[in-house]
Amino acid sequence: MKFLxxxxxxxxVGVRNHLLILPSTGCASTIANKIASQVDGAVVAFHNQGxxxxxxxxxxxxxxxxxxxxxxxxxxxxxxxxxxxxxSADKLAEDIASSGKPVDFVIALDEGGVIATVAKGxxxxxxxxxxxxxxxxxxxxxxxxxxxxxxxxxxxxxxxxANPAVGYAMDLIIKNGGTVIFGETxxxxxxxxxxxxxxxxxxxxxxxxxxxRNTENRVKTIGVDIRGANPAxxxxxxxxxxxxxxxxxxxLKGGTSPIKxxxxxxxxxxxxxxxxxxxxGRTHEALTGLVASGAVILVMPTGGGSxxxxxxxxxxxxxxxxxxxxxxxxxxxxxxxxxxxGVESIEEAGERVYNEILKVASGKKTKIESxxxxxxxxxxxxxxx
Amino acid sequence: MSKVxxxxxxxxxxxxxxxxxxxxxxxxxxxxGEKTVEVLVKQDIPFGHKFALKKIGKGEEIIKYGECIxxxxxxxxxxxxxxxxxxxxxxxxxxx
Numbered sequence: 001m002k003f004l005x006x007x008x009x010x011x012x013v014g015v016r017n018h019l020l021i022l023p024s025t026g027c028a029s030t031i032a033n034k035i036a037s038q039v040d041g042a043v044v045a046f047h048n049q050g051x052x053x054x055x056x057x058x059x060x061x062x063x064x065x066x067x068x069x070x071x072x073x074x075x076x077x078x079x080x081x082x083x084x085x086x087x088s089a090d091k092l093a094e095d096i097a098s099s100g101k102p103v104d105f106v107i108a109l110d111e112g113g114v115i116a117t118v119a120k121g122x123x124x125x126x127x128x129x130x131x132x133x134x135x136x137x138x139x140x141x142x143x144x145x146x147x148x149x150x151x152x153x154x155x156x157x158x159x160x161x162a163n164p165a166v167g168y169a170m171d172l173i174i175k176n177g178g179t180v181i182f183g184e185t186x187x188x189x190x191x192x193x194x195x196x197x198x199x200x201x202x203x204x205x206x207x208x209x210x211x212x213r214n215t216e217n218r219v220k221t222i223g224v225d226i227r228g229a230n231p232a233x234x235x236x237x238x239x240x241x242x243x244x245x246x247x248x249x250x251x252l253k254g255g256t257s258p259i260k261x262x263x264x265x266x267x268x269x270x271x272x273x274x275x276x277x278x279x280x281g282r283t284h285e286a287l288t289g290l291v292a293s294g295a296v297i298l299v300m301p302t303g304g305g306s307x308x309x310x311x312x313x314x315x316x317x318x319x320x321x322x323x324x325x326x327x328x329x330x331x332x333x334x335x336x337x338x339x340x341x342g343v344e345s346i347e348e349a350g351e352r353v354y355n356e357i358l359k360v361a362s363g364k365k366t367k368i369e370s371x372x373x374x375x376x377x378x379x380x381x382x383x384x385x
Numbered sequence: 386m387s388k389v390x391x392x393x394x395x396x397x398x399x400x401x402x403x404x405x406x407x408x409x410x411x412x413x414x415x416x417x418g419e420k421t422v423e424v425l426v427k428q429d430i431p432f433g434h435k436f437a438l439k440k441i442g443k444g445e446e447i448i449k450y451g452e453c454i455x456x457x458x459x460x461x462x463x464x465x466x467x468x469x470x471x472x473x474x475x476x477x478x479x480x481x
Contacts, residue, residue, distance in 0.1 A: 160394065
């Protein structure tokens, strides 16, 4: 199977051709935003991290920022720094530039303020915008695709319809040589024994149990019940009773392939096949981690109809709740409620999801992408100082 | 044939999921594996919510997807609404 994608110098393939304005720290985000607003087609990964973070938490932010810059949907990057932060703009730019794409940086304290930094940034970015406008889509194999999967606003139709249909589409991506990443560790709690049976080796199995145990222990340490946060009030209202019930439905979205590895948040997948990313359930943070891990399209099965999207990767929404589709055709791309009504099989609905993914890969906009809804949020491991 | 009002995912399950709003005291046909059984639903069950397919004693497991999704906080009668008021999670609970 083929689609039309953008070939990058490092051999990866993107489905969009973004010019990314990337703040190295939250303090530079508003300046980055001013630059992006003045350059045709530029997008900004507005975030709030990169300062006063400790240990592995800082490493995670750095890994995520590098991953966002290296994502194949990004054609060129302008890094914007303040000049006093832990994550220096020049080092970040250098690490992203190892992918071979055009990368530059501006540092506000070196330029002498906001106006000078914006002026210099706009000058660099407009040149980049013209440069990348010459890159054309070419025919490439489905095996070059990396898909991220994240369910949102889960209800009891999710586990019956949208999640297994998306799972079937993910099996097709992997059968065709591609890569799939799914995550949300809290939503594995109660279903880890099922995923573990599909672990490719003992190490992956051990790691799966370990990430779930760590997440569960974190909840227990605080001395609270996870219910109320996950399942969230909206999940409970829709009929989801416990985290176990939510998880047993949630894991279906990844399909049935063997699990090749467990990735840290924002870590790049090594090789093809199915991977689990250790990350949060919170939507924008989960999506950002998947994009930093290399996902170029995000597929989101949603019971109640989440409008969340990513700054850098088109987000395709699938619902199996007929009431949700009726209410929100504005941003639901694929309606699989036919499964619930018994008129379509999970496999038939999954084929439709797969075909839509290939259209989006070749340039068709998803509904939420057309609405311009996309955000960047970086997950933190513990409190900064 | 009347419209399907509830689904059972796995033959081991002791709960069904409503795929329509079900009124109290209505008889609902559900397919459990190859068998079709009739359950008298005792309470209003909103779309997406669960009801018991058989009597579930206090402390017994609630089974959906053929797996445990929690335990009964009290005795649950056949046809009764099964949700947070009568089911306790066994996972990620603080203060234990």
